[in-house]
Amino acid sequence: MAGPDAAFWDDRFARGDTPWDRGGAGPQLLEWLAAGVIVPPAHVAVPGCGRGWDVAELAARGFDAVGIDMSAGACERARMLLADRGLRAEMVHADVCAWRPARPFDAVYEQTCLCAMHPTMWRAYETALAAWLRPGGTLLAMIAQRPRREAVDAGIIEGPPYHGDINAMRMLFDDARWEWPVPPYARVPHPNGMHELGLVLRRR
Numbered sequence: 001m002a003g004p005d006a007a008f009w010d011d012r013f014a015r016g017d018t019p020w021d022r023g024g025a026g027p028q029l030l031e032w033l034a035a036g037v038i039v040p041p042a043h044v045a046v047p048g049c050g051r052g053w054d055v056a057e058l059a060a061r062g063f064d065a066v067g068i069d070m071s072a073g074a075c076e077r078a079r080m081l082l083a084d085r086g087l088r089a090e091m092v093h094a095d096v097c098a099w100r101p102a103r104p105f106d107a108v109y110e111q112t113c114l115c116a117m118h119p120t121m122w123r124a125y126e127t128a129l130a131a132w133l134r135p136g137g138t139l140l141a142m143i144a145q146r147p148r149r150e151a152v153d154a155g156i157i158e159g160p161p162y163h164g165d166i167n168a169m170r171m172l173f174d175d176a177r178w179e180w181p182v183p184p185y186a187r188v189p190h191p192n193g194m195h196e197l198g199l200v201l202r203r204r
């Protein structure tokens with residue numbers, strides 16, 4: 001496997017070196033929920049859910065939420081968060097590229113999991129998300145924007161976070177499988193200085 005593995009992520013959680021962590025549910029998820037883009041009791045996956053803030057938010061609102069993460073430390077922290085809040089949601093300790101659900105999801109909330117994976121893993125990830133979702137299902141994706149000009153000019157791939165260039169996203173989430181809305185897309189700032197693009201795609 002190219003790029004960061006489970007031990008890398010476990011180490012980040014163990015050391016508390018998690019600058020991506022907002023300490024609460026993603027602001028764009030809250031906007032999408034307020035707008036009714038997905039509604040309870042939809043069956044929703046949160047791949048690479050980290051500490052589980054978004055899983056907890058969805059569970060609290062009556063969604064049938066499932067968090068998936070390859071870091072045992074992340075899963076443990078997410079289970080503790082759910083227990084502390086008295087919420088029920090499934091947590092799965094697995095590699096999102098390999099794992100398949102027992103029944104299809106209505107929606108996936110992708111909060112910067114793609115940017116955590118080396119681009120050579122992206123095709124397997126897209127294949128997994130397409131397999132998880134029912135036809136007509138919704139992919140809510142927060143794609144980290146982190147271009148590094150000098151590295152790009154030299155053809156060097158740097159990360160995590162790996163930059164989710166919109167051209168690469170258009171090619172990865174192929175029109176044949178995914179229905180794209182017309183741009184512009186939501187630009188969501190992060191307290192760490194980066195920003196994310198918020199995309200709502202439909203599984204054909």
Ligand SMILES: C[S@@+](CC[C@H](N)C(=O)[O-])C[C@H]1O[C@@H](n2cnc3c(N)ncnc32)[C@H](O)[C@@H]1O
Nearest residue numbers: 009020021048049050069070071095096111116
């Ligand atoms: C940048 S963090 C985002 C965490 C969370 N979504 C958040 O915003 O707080 C990326 C997360 O994806 C997980 N991850 C990375 N690659 C993964 C994979 N192949 N399968 C499952 N989880 C993965 C990491 O363990 C980490 O928790």
